[in-house]
Amino acid sequence: MKIDIPFLKHIAELSRIKLTEKELEKFTPQMKTILDSADELQEVNVDGKQAMKKHVPFSTLREDEAGETLTQEEVLKNANYKELGLVKIYGKVFGDIKES
Amino acid sequence: MQSNKYDLIVGLEIHIQTKTKSKMFCSCPTGYFQQEPNTHVCPVCLGLPGALPVPNKRALELCILMGLATECSISNEIYFDRKHYFYPDLPKGYQISQYKRPICSDGMIKLSNSTVEIERIHQEEDVAKSTHHVEPGTGLNYSLIDYNKSGVPLIEIVTKPCIRSAKEAKEYATRIRQIARYLDISDADMEKGQMRCEPNISIQEKGKWEYKDGMIKPIGDYKLNAKVEVKNIGSITAVEKSIEYEFNRLVEAVENKEEVIQQTRGWNADRGITEFQRSKETADDYRYMAEPDIPVIDISKEDIERISKELVELPSEKVERYTKEYDLSDYDAEVLSSEKEVAEFYDRLVEELHGEINNLAVSAKLASNCITGTVFAWLNEKGLSISEASIDIDDLVQWSLALNSNEITKNKAEELLKESLEQGKDLSDLLDQFREKAKKSSGNIEDIVKDVVTQNQNAVEDYKAGKKASLSFLIGQVMQETQGTADPNEARSILIEELEK
Secondary structure (H helix, E strand, C coil): CCCCHHHHHHHHHHCCCCCCHHHHHHHHHHHHHHHHHHHHHHHCCCCCCCCCCCEEEHHHCECCCCCCCCCHHHHHCCCCCEECCEEEEECCCCCCCCCC | CCCCCEEEEEEEEEEEECCCCECCCCCCECCCCCCCCCCCCCCCCCCCCCCCCCCEHHHHHHHHHHHHHCCCEECCEECCEEEECCCCCCCCCEEEECCCCCCEEEEEEECCCCEEEEEEEEEEECCCEEEEEECCCCCCEEEEEEHHHCCCEEEEEEECCCECCHHHHHHHHHHHHHHHHHCCCCCCCCCCCCEEEEEEEEEEECCCEEEECCEEEECCCCCCCCCEEEECCCCHHHHHHHHHHHHHHHHHHHHCCCCCCCEEEEEECCCCEEEEEEECCCHHHHCCEECCCCCEEECCHHHHHHHHCCCCCCHHHHHHHHHHCCCCCHHHHHHHHCCHHHHHHHHHHHHHHHHHHCCHHHHHHHHHHHHHHHHHHHHHHHCCCCCCCCCCHHHHHHHHHHHHCCCCCHHHHHHHHHHHHHHCCCHHHHHHHHHHHHHHHHHCHHHHHHHHHHHCHHHHHHHHCCCCHHHHHHHHHHHHHCCCCCCHHHHHHHHHHHHHC
16 A cells, blocks of 8 residues: 555545645654554465354344433533534534545 | 437435334334434444444344345345444444445346346445534534434445436336335335435446446446436435436536546435535545454344245236236236235225126226226325225225126216215215115106106207207216116117107
8 A cells, every 4th residue: 555645635534634734744654654564464374264253143133122222411411512402513514625 | 318429327326224123233212203312322323432233133134125025145144344434423433334245135126128237235324314504603514413313224225337217217216115115124205214315327428338247338448437426315206307417417517528526416406406515435435344343144044034924025026917917007007006005905805806706807907997096086185095094995895896787887986986085974875875766766767768858858859850969968867867876878778769759
C-alpha cells in the first residue's frame, strides 16, 4: 500500500476530519511507520491453516423475543446536546467536506 | 424515455426491514413506528463500548426464506462483516453486514417479459433515523438522531445490472414487495421506510458494451460511463420516475461532454428531479473486515427444509395458475394475485363455487367477475382491504350462483351487491327479498306486459313502423315494473308475442 499525502488526505475525508497541509506532512510518515509494522504479519506463512473462528449451529441462535431497553433519559445521558428526546449533533452531514 | 444512441443499464438494490419482534443483534423491540424517540434502545444498538451483538434466529430465517422464494442458493455458513463509515446515524462507526459471503446468492425473478437475475441477498442491520436542520439564530447546521431504528433487521436484495428499462425496474420492485408480503417477511410499506429501492443507473453507447458474467463490459477501447446511485425513493412509482429522469439527465450530460462521476443522488419527489448528495465511496473505503464478535453460523439441510415449509404459492405462480387452469385474462390474474389476502379470498370463493357447479372454469370466471367488479370498486372507494370489509363468502357464493343460473340479471345482481356493501345489509336477505318479489311478479308478467303496451302506445307504434330500438325501451319498462325481477329474455319474448298480435 502506498502511503502518501493524497492517501492520508482521503482517509481524513472518509473520517470527516480536516487536516492542514502541515498536519498531513507530519502524519504521513507516522502512518507509514504504523502500517509497515503491521505489514510484518504478512511474512508469516499461513498456507493450509484455517481461520481461527468459532462455529455455532443455527438452532442455538437467540430466539426472537423482545426484552428490556434503556430509558430515554439513560440513552441521552452521554449526549452533549439533546432536543425533544433526540440526540443533537452539530455539523453539516452532506457537503461539508468536498472529496478530492 | 428513448434514445437512439444510448442504452439504459440498471441494477437495483432493495432494502427490506424484516418482521421480527426484536432487533438483529439485541433484544430491543422493533415496533418503533410513531413511538417516542430513543426508547427502543440498549447498549448494543447504541454502540456503547463492550456491548456484544447476538444474532436473531428469526431474522436469519426470514432472509433465507426470501432467498428460497427467489431461487437463490443458500450458503451453509453465515459470516458477518463490519462495514465502516462515519455518519451520525451509525453509532458504532461500522454497520454489521455481509461482504464477500452473503447468505443467499444467484437467484432470479421472472417478470412478464424478462428475467431479473439476483446477485445476492444478505443480512444486515438498519441505522438510526437522522433529520437535518439549520438552527434559527445561530444559522448552524445540526442533525437530530433517534436510535430506535438502529439495529432493526434489514435484508439487502441486489440484482445484477440486467434491468433495461424503468418499467422493468418498477415491475421487479413490485414483485419483490409482493413476495415479501405473501411470505410475511415484511409489510414492505415504502412510506414507512420498511422497503427502500436504490437503483444504480448508467447509460452506455449502443453497441459499445456487452453484458457478460453478470457484468457490463466495454467492447474494444470504449470507456464505460460511471454509474449513479439514487436514494430517497419513497414509492414504487418513484422507482420508475427517478430512473426515467436520471436517464435523460445522463444523456444530456454525456452529450454535453460533461464528466459523469460515480455519485449518490437523492430523489426529490416534489420537484421530480434527482439532486447530488455525495461522490460514492468505493468498497475499499468501507474497510470491510470480518466481524470478530459473531461466530460463524452453520446452517444444516434440516434448517433449510424447516424454513422452506413457510413457502406459499407466490404471486407469479398464482398468475400462471389463474391464466392456465382458470383461463382468466392476464389482467384479471394480475389484479387478483397482487395482494395475498385478495388471492386467498378469491381461491376460497372459486373452491366453494366449484363445489356447487362442478365446472372449474365457470367457477373461476364467476368469482373473478364478482371480486374485480363491484367488490373492488367499493373497496377502492372506501379505501378498505378485503379483510377489513368483512364480506361473507357464502353470500357471494349464493349471489354468483343466482347470476349463473340466470335467476337474476347482471345489473340487478350488481345493484343488490352494492346495496349490501354500502348499507351493510345482509346479501342473502336481499337475495331472498328479490326472490319473493320475483315469485309474485312471475305469475303476472303477461299482465304487466299488457299494461306496458297500453301505456306506451307511441313506442308500440314506432316499433310497428319498424323502429326496432323501441323494443329495448319497452323491455326496460317491463323490467322497471317488475323491479328488475323479471328475466329480460322472457320479458322480450312475451313482449314480441304481444306486439305481433
